């Protein structure tokens with residue numbers, strides 16, 4: 001019986017960050033699938049009062065908010081470390097995780113990825129091109145800043161992968177499935193190379209939408 005339980009749904013980038021972190025740690029876990037459309041149900045609101053995923057459980061301890069979950073995992077499963085020991089690198093990790101939450105997700109991924117992928121796949125929606133176009137200036141700013149923060153390093157905090165990479169990669173990978181990637185990704189070669197590096201990691205390969213769907217079906 002796995003100690004770690006992750007309530008999530010296939011396609012959630014935040015949920016994937018938690019699953020990929022567990023994979024990096026080599027930890028056994030169980031996916032408790034959340035059915036789309038049930039996030040506002042009394043059962044789910046009892047787990048997450050804001051009606052979102054992921055929700056995490058460990059031995060009777062329940063937690064939501066992805067950053068808190070990732071840091072908890074890195075503390076209870078210290079090896080391999082996913083937080084740099086150098087205080088400035090650690091600060092950079094924290095900064096990138098917040099860029100993910102406040103700027104990449106809010107107003108960029110939750111608009112463009114919702115319009116292009118989540119809405120059409122899960123709700124049969126047609127993308128609203130005007131809404132996507134309106135989000136593009138902010139998207140350009142966010143991708144430019146991620147590229148600047150990454151610089152010439154293989155990962156956001158330097159030579160080693162950290163929680164920041166695991167948090168940002170699921171969201172950025174979604175953009176490769178959109179036409180907007182052509183102007184957001186390839187002009188920033190360092191970001192494209194970083195994403196390829198992340199996608200080569202077994203943790204990312206074990207947590208694709210398809211793999212998480214298989215886990216959800218088997219649950």
Ligand SMILES: N[C@@H](CCC(=O)N[C@@H](CS)C(=O)NCC(=O)O)C(=O)O
Nearest residue numbers: 012013014051052053054065066067
């Ligand atoms: N701050 C939350 C954000 C979680 C979040 O927004 N999750 C999305 C899926 S990736 C969600 O549940 N969306 C449902 C909704 O907005 O109704 C975290 O870090 O866990």
